[in-house]
Amino acid sequence: MPEVSNSADAALWEREEILELAERSAGIGVWDIDMATGMLRGRPQLFHLLGLQPTSGPVPIDTLRALRHPEDRDRVADGFQHVLDSGNDFYEVEYRIIRPDQQVRWIFRRGRIVRDARGKAIRYSGVDIDVTERMAAEAALTESEQRYRALVDNASDIVTTMDLDMRITSANPAVQRILGYEPSEIIGTPISRLIPADQLAMQNSMLERKLAGEEATRYETDLLRKDGQRCTVEVNSKLVLDPLGQPIGVHSIARDITERRNAEARQALLVRELQHRTKNMLAVVQSIVMNTLTRGNSVEGAREAILGRLQAIARAQEFVAAGKSGGAPLRELVEGQLATFAARAKIDGPPVYAGAPFAQMFALVIHELATNAAKYGSLSKPHGHVVITWEVRSGPSEPQLAFSWVERNGPPVAAPTHQGFGSRLISAALPGTPHITFDSQGFEYTVDVPLSDVTRASKDLVTPNGAAQGPI
The missing domain is CATH 3.30.450.20 (PAS domain)
Structure with a gap:
């Protein structure tokens, strides 16, 4: 100083x-x-x-x-x-x-x-x-608010704020895309307007948990769209506090998970379907192997028969896997089994889509018919041929698929003295009662099958030995 x-x-x-x-x-x-x-x-x-x-x-x-x-x-x-x-x-x-x-x-x-x-x-x-x-602080705050507003306005999730009476005080544009409401239509209204009555108690419980000290709550609930339909959302919410730390409202982000839930349900359904199909496919394979080996065939003969039948199922499965909803066109199933004899087979019939259960057994039947024709019937001779046709006819209670296999220009045929597994499969694998004729002109096979059994995506499968294997 x-x-x-x-x-x-x-x-x-x-x-x-x-x-x-x-x-x-x-x-x-x-x-x-x-x-x-x-x-x-x-x-x-x-x-x-x-x-x-x-x-x-x-x-x-x-x-x-x-x-x-x-x-x-x-x-x-x-x-x-x-x-x-x-x-x-x-x-x-x-x-x-x-x-x-x-x-x-x-x-x-x-x-x-x-x-x-x-x-x-x-x-x-x-x-x-x-x-x-x-x-500088005001500019930073303004920039932060603009960024926040841009994020909120362009967010794919619903972002809302509510007061402690659970009245909506703000909502972003995503509410229109997800629920069909303009933000102005729901601001000032209670959130209960958007929540099904059976889930209001959970909503109130989430608020009580936050007021009791839980920092944030995360849960799933349904919301009501403007058209009355439900959608499922995953909600993350926390309290809004005033400068003194007292709660004054709730900030909430709701993500639409309806498609995810639907996808999970579809996936679970597909898994169950795969389990059923795998179970039944194994049952068919087991039946083929057991019946082929127990009919006195030589090892080499049994081997060829088993491989041929399994290949028939495999080809059918390829068509089923490539088709819509796990099925295949009837024509493709026939052509697939007769590819070796395509020039000597006349195939004619309207478009019919076979469900997976029928497609698998139908392919086995066509394989057995083609194998028998190649060994003993019309396809064993150079000029022999086979005519395969089908049509849809009116039946007593429902439409029927009328299927026909007719062989011509082959050797004389006669009914077998011993019925092997192939014969039993041809006779029993498909719904309906087949008519088998050993005519002097050639072998003939016809069967009428209820169209609903042909097109059904899932049904009880009966293996060639007659044992029911449950739904596919």
């Missing part, structure tokens, strides 16, 4: 010291302008704030004006002139300056115009306050 001459000077110095400390702490620069001369006197802190060397003498006002950002100069000058012309005494403005060290700072200026008796401005006094940090 410098020496002072008396107590009055000491008190004055102390007041100046305190004032300067206050100005520095608050970032305030005090100034006074003589309107007649255009000269400004300022406290030291004013010059520190502007990046200038402090001086106790007056400086031209243009020295300070030169620091103003070029984009703000006209706005500040025009605003001050308007105050002068309107007769007002106070002027407030925010603008940027570029200090000599090239720092850009924001200044808030508040000044008062002193007028003489005739209303002429003679002095202009006030303060400059550095508000750079505040402006």
Whole structure:
């Protein structure tokens, strides 16, 4: 502390010291302008704030004006002139300056115009306050709010806020895509409008858990669309707190998982279907192997028979796998089994789509018919041929598929004295009672099958030995 001459000077110095400390702490620069001369006197802190060397003498006002950002100069000058012309005494403005060290700072200026008796401005006094940090914080907040709003407005999930009475206070555009409501239609309404009655208790329970101290709750619930249909959503919600930490509402994000739930249900159905089909396929294979091996065939003969029958099933399965809903066109099943004899087989019939159960057994029957024809029937002779036809006819209670296999130009045929597995399979594998004729002109096989059994996607499968194997 410098020496002072008396107590009055000491008190004055102390007041100046305190004032300067206050100005520095608050970032305030005090100034006074003589309107007649255009000269400004300022406290030291004013010059520190502007990046200038402090001086106790007056400086031209243009020295300070030169620091103003070029984009703000006209706005500040025009605003001050308007105050002068309107007769007002106070002027407030925010603008940027570029200090000599090239720092850009924001200044808030508040000044008062002193007028003489005739209303002429003679002095202009006030303060400059550095508000750079505040402006930066406001800009960051504005940018953050804009980013948040952009995220919310473009989010695929429903984003809402509610008060503690569970009335919707805001909703983003996703509510229209998912529920069919415009946001304005549901803002101000209770959330219970969108929740099925049987799930309201859970909604209230989630709020109670948050109010009891749980930071956030995550759960699944159904929502009601505008058309009355339900959709399933996964909800994440937490409380909205005021500056004192008291709850004032709920912030909620709801993701539509309806398609996911439907996909999971479809997947579970497919798994069950695969399990059924695998079980029944193994039953068919077991039946083929056991019946082929127990009929006194040689090992080589049994091997050829088993391989042929399994290949027939495999070809049918290829058509089933490639077809819609696990089935296959009847024509493709026939052509697949008769590929070797395509030039000697006439195939004719309307489009009929066979379900997987019928397709598998039908392929086995066609394979056995083709094998017998190649060994003993019309396809064993160079000029022999087979005619395969089918049509859909009216039946006593439902439409029937009438299937026919007719062999011509083959050797004389006669009914076998011993019925092997192949014969039993031809006779019993398909629904309906077949008619088998060993005519002098050739072998004939016809059968009428209820069309519903042909096209059904899942049914009880009866293996060639007559054992029911459960639903496919």
